[in-house]
Each structure stands twice: as C-alpha cells, then as structure tokens.
Amino acid sequence: MNPHFNRHMAEAHSAVAFSFSVTPEGVDVNVNHEALRAVWISGVRSWKKKTATFMNHVHNGVYPASPASWLVTSGAFVGLHYAGLKQICKVVDYVSQLPGFNLIKTHETNKKIVACLAFSTGVWLVGIATLRYTLKLMFCYKGWMYEPHGKMSVATKIWLLGVKVLVNRRPLLYSYQGSLPSLPIPSINDTMKRYLRSVRPLLNDTQYARMERLVEEFRRGDGPRFQRYLILKSWWASNYVSDWWEEYVYLRGRSPIMVNSNFYGLDAIMIHPTNIQIARAANAIYAMLMFRRQMDKELIKPIMLNGTIPLCSAQYERQFNTTRIPGEESDKLVHYKSSKHIVVYHKGRYFKVYIYFKGVLLLPRQIEQMLEKIILDESEPVKGEERLAAMTAGDRIPWAKARVEHFAKGVNKTSLEAIEKSAFVVVLDDEEHDYDEEDPTKLNNFGKSMLHGKGYDRWFDKSFTLVICRNGRMGFNAEHSWADAPIMAHLWEHTLMEDTVKIGADAPIMGHLWETTIADEASLGYTADGHTRGELPFNAPNPIRLQWDLDDECCKVVDQQLAIAKALIEDVDLNLLKHDAFGKGFIKTCKMSPDAFIQMALQLAYYRDAGKFCLTYEASMTRLFREGRTETVRSCTIESAEFVKAMMDSNVSRDDKVKLFRKATDRHQMGYKDAMSGKGIDRHLFCLYVVSKYLGIESAFLKEVLSEPWRLSTSQTPHQQTDKLDLVRNPEFISAGGGFGPVADDGYGVSYIIAGEDVIFFHISCKKSCNETDPERFARNIKRAMSDMKNLFA
Incomplete structure (x- = not known):
C-alpha cells in the first residue's frame, strides 16, 4: 500500500x-x-x-475621529443636561416624547438619560460624517502637485495645514478608504485635445489631418452619448475604471498569462546572506507570513505621499490566499479569507506544508525542518505531476476545460484545492542563479528564470510564487490581475529587509520586524554555517505529499499546454542592464526629475534603435483615488521629439539642447501629474470603448485608438515605500528590481528601478521572432543616451 x-x-x-x-x-x-x-x-x-x-472596521468607519470620541460627546451632553442648560433640556424633552421612547417602561429620569444619549449619538454621527466628507473634499485638491519644487502657494499651505490637523491620528491600513475621493471622469473635449497632442509626433500632416476628422466626428457624434453612460456608472461605482480594467484587460484574455501578463522580481543581488536553499526559503516564508499577519491586523501603515496624502490600500486585500481560476470565456479571481498552509514544489512533486501548529505560527527553524524533509524525500513524481503547472502557463480555454473534466473530483480535486487555497506557492528550484559583474548573462538568466522558469515549475495562477534557487538566491513571479507592481514590491521590500538587515556592527544578519515581539526578531537571521537561527521548541508537522491521478487524456493536455509555453519561452529575449556610471544623485544636481530624465533617455535610445518615434506607455498610479490602479503617461510628446531631433543634429548648440531637454522633461512631468490627478487619456478612452461595445455601436475612432500598438512599454519599479530601507546607509540592500514581457510583437518592454544614488537597473524584453528588435542593442543605446545627456551638463 x-x-x-x-x-x-x-x-x-x-x-x-x-x-x-x-x-x-x-x-x-x-x-x-x-x-x-x-x-x-x-x-x-x-x-x-x-x-x-x-x-x-469600527476604527476605520469613524476615522479620523476615534470611537472614544463618542464617550466624550455623550458625556458632555449628559453633563450639560444635568447642568440644566435650557437648549439641551428642550431637545432632550422633545426626543423623550418621540413614539419610540414611549415603549421604554422606566423612570422619567432614566428615559431622559436614554434620550440624551440617543441625541448625542446622532450629533456624533453627523459630526463624523461631516468630518469624513470634509477630508474627502480636501483630498480632491491636487493643486499641490502642480506647484514648482520648493515653492508652495498660500492656498496649498492652508490646505496642507488642514489635512495635517485632520489626519494626525495614527491610521490603520484601510483607515482612509472611506475618505478617498472617486476618480473623476475627464470631459470629452479635454481628452480629445490631449489625445491629438500625444499622437502629433507620430503622424505626418496627412495622417494627422485624418485623425483630427475622426476625433471631431466622435466628439460631435457618439462621444457625448457614451460619456453620459460613463457618468451614470461613476455615480454608483467606487471607481469607474478598475472593475472593467480587471475584467477586460486581464481576466478575459484567453492567451497565456506567463510572459504576456505576469511579472517578476529579483533578489538584492549585492548581498548573499546564505547559500543554503532551505534556510533562505524558511526566512523568506516567515517574513512574508509576518507581513500577512500585520496586514490582517491592519498594522501596516498606508503609503503616504509626502507623509500626508494617503494612497488607496484596496489592492492589498488579495495579496495572499488568492488564485486565478480559468474559465472558457473569462477567468475569475478567488480570494480565501484565511489559509493555514503553503504549497511547496520540489523536483516535480507538490507538498502541502502547514505553517501553523496549535494556532501558533511556526518559526523559521521549524519551517526549515519541514523543507529539509521535502528535499530528503526521494520519491518520484507520479505520471503528469512534474509538468502539471504547464496548465497555468498555456492558453486559458484548454486549462478551463481540463479543470472541469479532470479536477472536479477525487484526489485531483483535493490536491488542486490545496494549491489554490494556499497562502502562496514556494518553488525550491533545482537551478543556481547569481550576479557576476564579469558575466552579465548570469543576471539575464536569473531574470528569465523568474519570468517563466521552464514553463512548468511555477504556478502562474497564484497571486505570487516565491522561487528559491539552489544556491540561496531568490525571486518571485506574480500574477497581474489582482494588483499592480507597487503592492508586490512593498511585500518584497519587507521580505528582503527582514532577511538581510544587520542589527549592530557585530551582530549576525537578522531582521527587525515592526510591531512584533522580541521572540519574532530573534527568530530571523542565520547562524555562522548559514542555517536559520533559533532552537526547535517542538518538531514541526510533516509535509503532506499531494496525490494525483492523471489519466492519459489529461497528460496529453498538459503536454499541449507545455508546447505552447515552450514556444513562448523560446521567443522571448531578456537583457538586464546595470547602469552605474551615474544615478539619481547626478540627475538631481541637474534640477530635474530622475524619472523624466530616464524617459527622455529611452526616447533617444529608441529613436537611435528604430530610426523613428513610437507610441510609448509609461505606467503611473491613480491610487490617490479610491480603488485606483494605473493610468498611462504617453512619454513620446511633441517636446520629447524636438529634443531627440536636436540630439541627433550636430549643428544644434549645447545650450539649445539643454533648453529643449528641460522643456521635454517639464512636459513629461506635467503629463505624469495629469495622469495621477485623473486627467489621463487612455483609461477614459478604454471605458468609452467598453460602453460602445455594450451598446453595440462601432466607433471608428475608438476602434483605431484601442488597436494602436505600444511598441515601447515602460514602468518604474517602486522602492523605499517604507522607512525600513535606508539606501544612503545601506546601498547594497537594493533589489535589482523586476520586469515583464514585451507588450507588442515588434516592441520592447522596459522596466527600471532607480537603485539608490548611483545605480539604475534596466530590464529589457522583446521577441526573438522580430528582426527589428534586440535587447542587447537597445541596452547599448540606453547607455549611450544616458551618457550623451549627462554630457550636456558636464
């Protein structure tokens, strides 16, 4: 048996x-x-x-007031009533005679006390509602974003003082959700003007005149009708974009999510705390679970711009215990309230690993003990088990059908549920990856491994998969529909810091958890021989090997899905560039935004690479609004094109190039601020397009706009979202960032992270099947562009 x-x-x-x-x-x-x-x-x-x-919920429901304020308010009214204040006594007498109070069979004095408490509670609730609405109105103000750096108008100073007075209490993670304003809908005229301006450098005079006609037809024709439906939606929806964006951009896509949608993140490559795979895995798992515990208790501070303006925290809710379930027409996201286990994949086998014992979270030393049992287990994977995750890497429809036909009952259903209900999936990889300044291909291979692996050793449907390499390096692969990169980056920053921060000059490498006990702090870190610290208070429960019964028909689908995944893997090319000639330290001396500087470098690099301009996507966030996600900054502008052309012309003086450069970066910053403030172009056009589809009306303008390819898709990886990461004191702690696959078949995907004062990492992806793109060539063009732009200020 x-x-x-x-x-x-x-x-x-x-x-x-x-x-x-x-x-x-x-x-x-x-x-x-x-x-x-x-x-x-x-x-x-x-x-x-x-x-x-x-x-x-009570705390968040009354924030920025406190539940204790009810006691103060009620006590004050009762005191004033007993003091005989005429106005209060009249109101209490009136309330006590209301129909509901006639049912109270008690002494008249007690009845009046109840009436006084009822009235004071009503006053308190009105005050809370007024306070929260006032805060929401104040958060609607975005004038502070458009003021010159270092200068502040009187109006903004008054506004800032008011906000600080209202938000001085310590908030929980979701305290501001009810006070965040809704994302505003731009007017049709404003969006059309911005759109035409954005495409001007991409079109010749004839093409631009044609586009002007299409815009005018839409503005005078179906546009206003679509807009009315959108306004109607905004009255009852928390955010007029986010639900449609999640459904139509992510969940209804039928192509593979591996490479096309999922993104990845890499280790802090400058340091390597241990070479022991299971020790690194145990500490990382524990740090993530501690983050989950803090998140469940809402003890994680909401991200605040300038320490004052809160960002929406809604996306954190589905970070753990979440999976994407395939469907024939549309996938769905399923989030479980709690999960007491993770699933570990090792050498083609799946194990269910409990992370709690008798209600207590297991310590890293105990987690390492369980992982050790897994790597010592010499049992072979059963038929089809090793490559089963290829189901999640291939097309969605075959996976949806196979899930119904082969995973609806028996051990297959039980084992699949164990994966899907897990907090997250951990892969103990059989490959080694590292960073070597003398061999850049090693970092490239590291990135490829986190992006797609072998096509069957990552569970791409989970909210994220933690990958631990054989030599102790680590990274992750994240599904995109549940949230955007900043949310995953926050967890990753926390995990890396807990795993690598040194406490004291001579102390061993260990973490420093906020809001935790001394026992929690002492449990992280590594011993001299690279294992996790601490003693074993008791033996952890044994991992449970998941069982599968995969018939020939199911294995055939697995093989077909793997063939699709392998074709996608073989076609994607990735190059990671560590740019350390200079970083944001120098850029700041030029008195311009580091992000705008890099975006201009990408424009110059692309023009040199392709000999033309292209529609460029840069992701910005709209989390200043409730349930906000992202908006597009169209980085290729009239001003950036003029700057690039000047850089290509040796007859233009350096002073003129600098003037055009500053004009281009100022324009870019204005576009970025507009996107963050709800004045973007693309999400508005996307929603208008969805409305047109619901109404069954074909719009030539919207159809053409939504089919335009983003040949240069860019994104900045956020970091230092908490006060835990001090890159001035510890520049080696920075992660190498992460990346994503190319959005267009003939374009580039570029992710970058401004890693401290002197280093910028670029992750450049494209498709090998396109003869016009080459990530190594584009990396060289980026280095050259950065150097040429620096020389303007030499």
Missing part, C-alpha cells in the same frame, strides 16, 4: 476528536483530548480574529 496513503489515514484518524463504538459490553466512547484542544484553540483564534476585524 502507498506509504503516503497510510500517513494520510493516520493523520485523519488522529484528527477525530470524538468517536464511539457499540460492543456487547455497551457503548465505548473515545475522546481525543489533543484534537479537542486543537479545536478549542482554533475556535479561540477565529473569534479573536473576528473581534479584531470588527474593531478595525
């Missing part, structure tokens, strides 16, 4: 808390006290969590 089956039966038997049997002597009752204790602890833990959640 299968030994794993025996182990499952033993565990199931021990889990029974109460059983009985009928014998000739009578009824024999057996009580498993250990199981009953586990049930009791689980129940207590559940009620504690429910109570904490309820209290957090």
Whole structure:
C-alpha cells in the first residue's frame, strides 16, 4: 500500500476528536483530548480574529475621529443636561416624547438619560460624517502637485495645514478608504485635445489631418452619448475604471498569462546572506507570513505621499490566499479569507506544508525542518505531476476545460484545492542563479528564470510564487490581475529587509520586524554555517505529499499546454542592464526629475534603435483615488521629439539642447501629474470603448485608438515605500528590481528601478521572432543616451 496513503489515514484518524463504538459490553466512547484542544484553540483564534476585524472596521468607519470620541460627546451632553442648560433640556424633552421612547417602561429620569444619549449619538454621527466628507473634499485638491519644487502657494499651505490637523491620528491600513475621493471622469473635449497632442509626433500632416476628422466626428457624434453612460456608472461605482480594467484587460484574455501578463522580481543581488536553499526559503516564508499577519491586523501603515496624502490600500486585500481560476470565456479571481498552509514544489512533486501548529505560527527553524524533509524525500513524481503547472502557463480555454473534466473530483480535486487555497506557492528550484559583474548573462538568466522558469515549475495562477534557487538566491513571479507592481514590491521590500538587515556592527544578519515581539526578531537571521537561527521548541508537522491521478487524456493536455509555453519561452529575449556610471544623485544636481530624465533617455535610445518615434506607455498610479490602479503617461510628446531631433543634429548648440531637454522633461512631468490627478487619456478612452461595445455601436475612432500598438512599454519599479530601507546607509540592500514581457510583437518592454544614488537597473524584453528588435542593442543605446545627456551638463 502507498506509504503516503497510510500517513494520510493516520493523520485523519488522529484528527477525530470524538468517536464511539457499540460492543456487547455497551457503548465505548473515545475522546481525543489533543484534537479537542486543537479545536478549542482554533475556535479561540477565529473569534479573536473576528473581534479584531470588527474593531478595525469600527476604527476605520469613524476615522479620523476615534470611537472614544463618542464617550466624550455623550458625556458632555449628559453633563450639560444635568447642568440644566435650557437648549439641551428642550431637545432632550422633545426626543423623550418621540413614539419610540414611549415603549421604554422606566423612570422619567432614566428615559431622559436614554434620550440624551440617543441625541448625542446622532450629533456624533453627523459630526463624523461631516468630518469624513470634509477630508474627502480636501483630498480632491491636487493643486499641490502642480506647484514648482520648493515653492508652495498660500492656498496649498492652508490646505496642507488642514489635512495635517485632520489626519494626525495614527491610521490603520484601510483607515482612509472611506475618505478617498472617486476618480473623476475627464470631459470629452479635454481628452480629445490631449489625445491629438500625444499622437502629433507620430503622424505626418496627412495622417494627422485624418485623425483630427475622426476625433471631431466622435466628439460631435457618439462621444457625448457614451460619456453620459460613463457618468451614470461613476455615480454608483467606487471607481469607474478598475472593475472593467480587471475584467477586460486581464481576466478575459484567453492567451497565456506567463510572459504576456505576469511579472517578476529579483533578489538584492549585492548581498548573499546564505547559500543554503532551505534556510533562505524558511526566512523568506516567515517574513512574508509576518507581513500577512500585520496586514490582517491592519498594522501596516498606508503609503503616504509626502507623509500626508494617503494612497488607496484596496489592492492589498488579495495579496495572499488568492488564485486565478480559468474559465472558457473569462477567468475569475478567488480570494480565501484565511489559509493555514503553503504549497511547496520540489523536483516535480507538490507538498502541502502547514505553517501553523496549535494556532501558533511556526518559526523559521521549524519551517526549515519541514523543507529539509521535502528535499530528503526521494520519491518520484507520479505520471503528469512534474509538468502539471504547464496548465497555468498555456492558453486559458484548454486549462478551463481540463479543470472541469479532470479536477472536479477525487484526489485531483483535493490536491488542486490545496494549491489554490494556499497562502502562496514556494518553488525550491533545482537551478543556481547569481550576479557576476564579469558575466552579465548570469543576471539575464536569473531574470528569465523568474519570468517563466521552464514553463512548468511555477504556478502562474497564484497571486505570487516565491522561487528559491539552489544556491540561496531568490525571486518571485506574480500574477497581474489582482494588483499592480507597487503592492508586490512593498511585500518584497519587507521580505528582503527582514532577511538581510544587520542589527549592530557585530551582530549576525537578522531582521527587525515592526510591531512584533522580541521572540519574532530573534527568530530571523542565520547562524555562522548559514542555517536559520533559533532552537526547535517542538518538531514541526510533516509535509503532506499531494496525490494525483492523471489519466492519459489529461497528460496529453498538459503536454499541449507545455508546447505552447515552450514556444513562448523560446521567443522571448531578456537583457538586464546595470547602469552605474551615474544615478539619481547626478540627475538631481541637474534640477530635474530622475524619472523624466530616464524617459527622455529611452526616447533617444529608441529613436537611435528604430530610426523613428513610437507610441510609448509609461505606467503611473491613480491610487490617490479610491480603488485606483494605473493610468498611462504617453512619454513620446511633441517636446520629447524636438529634443531627440536636436540630439541627433550636430549643428544644434549645447545650450539649445539643454533648453529643449528641460522643456521635454517639464512636459513629461506635467503629463505624469495629469495622469495621477485623473486627467489621463487612455483609461477614459478604454471605458468609452467598453460602453460602445455594450451598446453595440462601432466607433471608428475608438476602434483605431484601442488597436494602436505600444511598441515601447515602460514602468518604474517602486522602492523605499517604507522607512525600513535606508539606501544612503545601506546601498547594497537594493533589489535589482523586476520586469515583464514585451507588450507588442515588434516592441520592447522596459522596466527600471532607480537603485539608490548611483545605480539604475534596466530590464529589457522583446521577441526573438522580430528582426527589428534586440535587447542587447537597445541596452547599448540606453547607455549611450544616458551618457550623451549627462554630457550636456558636464
């Protein structure tokens, strides 16, 4: 008999808390006290969590006031009533005579106290609503974004003072959600003007005149009608874009999400705390679970711009315990409220690993012990198991059909549910990856491994997969529909810092968790031989090998999906550039935005690479608004084109080039601010297009706009989202950032991270099947562009 089956039966038997049997002597009752204790602890833990959640809801519901303010308000009214204040007494007398109070059978004095409390509660609720609405109105103000750096108008100073007075209390993660304004809908005229301006450098005079006609026809024709429907939606939707964006851009896509949608992140490559794979995995898993605990308790501080303006935190809700379920027409995101296990993939086998024992989160030393049992397990994967995750890497429709046909019952259903309900998936990889300044291809291979792996060793449907290389390096692959990169970057920054920060000059490498106990702090870090720190208070539960029964038909689908994934992998090319000639330290001396500087370098590099300009996508966030996600900054502008042409002309003086450069970066910054302020172009046009499809009306203008390819798609990886990362003192702690696959078949995907004062990492992707693109050539053009632009200020 299968030994794993025996182990499952033993565990199931021990889990029974109460059983009985009928014998000739009578009824024999057996009580498993250990199981009953586990049930009791689980129940207590559940009620504690429910109570904490309820209290957090109360706190967030009245923020920026506090629940204690009700006691103050009620006490004041009761005191004024007893003091005989005429106005209060009249109101209380009136309230006590209302129909509902006639049902209270008590002394008249007690009735008036109840009436006083009711009235004061009403006043308190009105005050809370007024306070929250005032805060929402203040957050609508975006004038502060458009003021020159270092200068502030009187109006902004007054506004800032008001905001600081209202938000001086310590907020929880979701405290500001009810006070964030809704994303405004731009007017049709404004969007049309911005659109025409954005495409002017891409079109000749004849093409531009044609586009002007299309715009005018839309503005005078169907545009206003579509706009009215969009305004109607904005009245009842929290955000008029986000739900459609998630559904139509992500979940309804039928092509593979590997490379095309999922993104990746890399390790802090300047340091290497341990070479022991399972030790690094244990600490990373523990740090992530501590982040989840803090997030569940809402103890993570919301991200605040300039320490004052909150960003929407809604995307954090689905970071853990979330999976993407395939469907024939559309996928769906499923989030589970809690998960007590992770799933580990090693050498083609899947293991369910419990992370709690008797209600207590296991320590890194215990997690390492469990992972050690996995790597020492010499059992072979069953038929089809090793490459099963290829289902999540290929086309969505075959996976959806196979899930219904082969995973709807039996052990396949149980094992699939274990993966999908896990907190996240961990891969103990069988390859080594590292960074070597003498061999750039190593970093390229590292990035490729995190982007797609072998096509069957990442569960691409999970919210994220943590990948630990054989030599202790690590990275992640994240599904994109549930959130954008900044949310995953926040978790990753926390994980890297907890895993690598040194406490004191002579202390071992260990973490420093905020809002945790000394025991939590002492449990992170590594011993001299590279293992996790701490003692084993008790042996952790054994990992459970997931069982599969995959027939020939199912294995055939797996092979077909893997063939699709391999073709995609073989076609993608990736080059990682570490630019250390200078960084934001020098750029700031030029008195311009580092992001705008880099975007101009990308424009110059692309023009040299392709000999033309192209529609350029830069992601910006709209999280200043409730449930905001992203907006597009169209980086190729009239001003950037003039600057690039000047750089290509040796007859233009350096002073003139600098003037055009500053004009281009100023224009870019204005576009970025417009996008953040809800004055973008592309999300508005996208929603108008969705409305047109619902109404069954074909719009020539919208159809053409939505089909335009983004041949240069760019994004900046955020970092230092918390005060935990100090790159001035510890520049080596910076992550190498992350990246994504190319958006257009004949274009580039470029992600970059401004890593401290002197280093910028670029992740450049494209398709090998396109003869016009080459990531190494584009990397050389970026270096050259950066150097030429620096020389303007030499």
